[in-house]
Amino acid sequence: RPGRADGARGLRFAPVAPNTDDKVTVPEGYAQSIVIRWGEPILRGAPAFDPDRQSAKAQAGQFGYNNDFLSLLPLRGEHGRQVLVANHEYTDEVLMFKGYDSENPTREQVEIAWAAHGLSVVVVQEEHRSGKLSPVTRHPLNRRLTATSEFELTGPAAGSELLRTSADRFGRTVLGTLNNCAGGTTPWGTILSGEENFNQYFANGSSATDKRYGVGSGATERKWERFDRRFDLKQEPNEVHRHGWVVELDPYDPDSMPAKRTALGRFKHEAAQPRLTDDGRPVVYMGDDERFDYFYKFVSSKRMKKGSSRAAREHNRTLLDEGTLYVAKLTGDSPGEIDGTGKLPNDGEFDGSGVWIPLATGDVSHVPGMTAEEVYVFTRLAGDKVGATKMDRPEDVEPSPRTGRVYVALTNNSKRGTDGNPGVDEANPRNSNKHGQVLELAEHWDDPTSDGFAWRLFLVAGDPDDPATYYAGYPKDKVSPISCPDNIAFDPYGNLWLSTDGNALGNHDGLFGVATHGERRGELKQFLTVPTGAETCGPIIQDRRVLVAVQHPGEVDGASAEKPASAWPDGPGKPVRPSVVAVYRKDGRDIGA
Ligand code: FEO
Ligand code: CA
Ligand code: CA
Numbered sequence: 216r217p218g219r220a221d222g223a224r225g226l227r228f229a230p231v232a233p234n235t236d237d238k239v240t241v242p243e244g245y246a247q248s249i250v251i252r253w254g255e256p257i258l259r260g261a262p263a264f265d266p267d268r269q270s271a272k273a274q275a276g277q278f279g280y281n282n283d284f285l286s287l288l289p290l291r292g293e294h295g296r297q298v299l300v301a302n303h304e305y306t307d308e309v310l311m312f313k314g315y316d317s318e319n320p321t322r323e324q325v326e327i328a329w330a331a332h333g334l335s336v337v338v339v340q341e342e343h344r345s346g347k348l349s350p351v352t353r354h355p356l357n358r359r360l361t362a363t364s365e366f367e368l369t370g371p372a373a374g375s376e377l378l379r380t381s382a383d384r385f386g387r388t389v390l391g392t393l394n395n396c397a398g399g400t401t402p403w404g405t406i407l408s409g410e411e412n413f414n415q416y417f418a419n420g421s422s423a424t425d426k427r428y429g430v431g432s433g434a435t436e437r438k439w440e441r442f443d444r445r446f447d448l449k450q451e452p453n454e455v456h457r458h459g460w461v462v463e464l465d466p467y468d469p470d471s472m473p474a475k476r477t478a479l480g481r482f483k484h485e486a487a488q489p490r491l492t493d494d495g496r497p498v499v500y501m502g503d504d505e506r507f508d509y510f511y512k513f514v515s516s517k518r519m520k521k522g523s524s525r526a527a528r529e530h531n532r533t534l535l536d537e538g539t540l541y542v543a544k545l546t547g548d549s550p551g552e553i554d555g556t557g558k559l560p561n562d563g564e565f566d567g568s569g570v571w572i573p574l575a576t577g578d579v580s581h582v583p584g585m586t587a588e589e590v591y592v593f594t595r596l597a598g599d600k601v602g603a604t605k606m607d608r609p610e611d612v613e614p615s616p617r618t619g620r621v622y623v624a625l626t627n628n629s630k631r632g633t634d635g636n637p638g639v640d641e642a643n644p645r646n647s648n649k650h651g652q653v654l655e656l657a658e659h660w661d662d663p664t665s666d667g668f669a670w671r672l673f674l675v676a677g678d679p680d681d682p683a684t685y686y687a688g689y690p691k692d693k694v695s696p697i698s699c700p701d702n703i704a705f706d707p708y709g710n711l712w713l714s715t716d717g718n719a720l721g722n723h724d725g726l727f728g729v730a731t732h733g734e735r736r737g738e739l740k741q742f743l744t745v746p747t748g749a750e751t752c753g754p755i756i757q758d759r760r761v762l763v764a765v766q767h768p769g770e771v772d773g774a775s776a777e778k779p780a781s782a783w784p785d786g787p788g789k790p791v792r793p794s795v796v797a798v799y800r801k802d803g804r805d806i807g808a
């Protein structure tokens with residue numbers, strides 16, 4: 216196993232060994248600090264965190280719960296400062312509240328949970344000559360968006376009858392964003408945020424489309440439907456259609472209303488990361504995180520305007536409202552050779568070709584039997600109709616800013632090849648897939664608007680000693696083991712970084728870097744591990760700093776606020792708090808240099 220601090224540029228650190236320690240473990244020579252924790256005040260007037268006297272009012276001005284996606288944007292004119300944006304995916308009431316009665320939550324607890332969802336914008340300050348970051352409380356750009364903030368619906372499905380409710384007869388304004396998982400940062404200075412498992416917040420689903428989206432037919436676990444009728448689909452059947460979108464937020468304009476971009480389709484959006492075409496049009500790659508669901512791209516018909524003038528910003532606000540939405544269909548080139556064990560096919564590689572099937576362009580549907588509005592609101596059904604490839608849970612999908620190649624994290628699929636479920640194919644080659652894989656896609660002519668691509672599996676994750684794993688052809692005795700890849704990021708050298716969710720090898724989740732080109736392609740090294748029960752999210756790899764969101768620490772079966780399973784981050788007797796962590800070198804030099 217690797218013990219050396221050599222490696223590709225950007226990956227020269229001694230890898231962290233797999234472990235189950237209740238802490239964040241970083242490579243030798245590196246230091247860490249907490250950037251911000253759940254409950255820290257960020258808005259003017261918000262009180263300090265008091266776990267025994269938490270209120271919805273306090274939470275609305277404090278950093279939210281369960282941070283997932285992170286973005287750091289430049290802040291011109293304020294030395295050493297950047298704008299941090301974080302998603303707050305979901306709440307875990309059992310860990311948040313002492314004495315929580317899951318059958319009878321109180322209104323205050325429910326309203327705290329509403330306020331702990333959503334997003335935070337918070338300006339952060341660098342410590343002189345270190346990688347440390349700390350929040351600038353009460354900065355005018357700081358902002359909280361929650362489950363009750365106003366969002367504008369834009370694009371071709373805005374105003375559709377499918378999106379109208381008794382509270383919003385025009386189908387154009389939604390309260391709240393829920394289950395914001397990963398996201399993306401646009402070249403025009405906004406962030407995108409994926410609304411993922413929104414189904415869990417809605418009770419009494421009954422339609423076929425509710426079922427396809429996993430909306431249950433009974434009460435919800437959090438019982439929000441008792442406190443706001445819009446969460447009860449018997450009363451408001453269309454409210455659920457107003458969730459499951461990609462949200463766009465301009466963190467530089469605290470008065471701007473964030474938008475849900477309907478042109479990007481509705482599904483369990485994991486993330487959304489744009490790449491620009493040569494003529495300046497954004498192409499956004501997106502995954503639908505569900506077993507046997509699809510991955511997509513959106514190609515805008517409008518060019519980005521450069522600069523930060525008011526006119527440019529107003530124009531760029533419309534880029535994701537016009538264009539074509541596509542879904543991916545993949546074909547392997549080794550028919551008949553995929554045996555479901557992960558054994559490489561006779562041609563030595565899981566690979567093949569693919570096509571992007573257009574689903575809708577503006578008001579025009581390309582799917583027989585569905586209107587364009589139906590394609591956007593029920594995008595999964597459109598993918599079903601056109602025969603898109605059923606993947607092993609597409610999580611983050613991101614293009615390399617260096618090579619343009621697109622990487623798709625397929626996190627796992629316990630049901631692949633099991634009773635009545637689809638069997639293996641060359642892109643999803645293992646039955647009961649526990650560890651996942653990473654697919655590498657090259658658009659034809661390296662043109663992101665292309666309707667065809669080549670693909671191959673870059674990693675087939677799991678124990679390197681297991682013959683059913685593949686590390687891009689690199690010698691497997693020289694890699695760190697990885698399982699359940701989820702979020703994707705790139706460092707300044709073009710190396711791919713992967714964070715994991717659900718390590719099925721018995722160790723804690725972590726963050727890994729791997730070279731994608733050159734002689735060391737496939738040499739994968741673990742950079743950090745996270746505490747008990749946590750998932751590693753939101754990685755950002757800057758020259759001198761790595762940022763991760765440590766999500767749901769202590770989330771272990773049977774754990775509670777009274778009996779925590781983790782003492783992170785503040786030690787025994789203190790509440791477990793999801794937090795953002797910065798990692799940097801003690802000598803102040805660049806990461807992995
Ligand atoms: Fe929220 Fe697909 O992870
Ligand atoms: Ca092949
Ligand atoms: Ca995720």
Ligand code: CA
Binds near residue numbers: 610626701
């Ligand atoms: Ca995940």
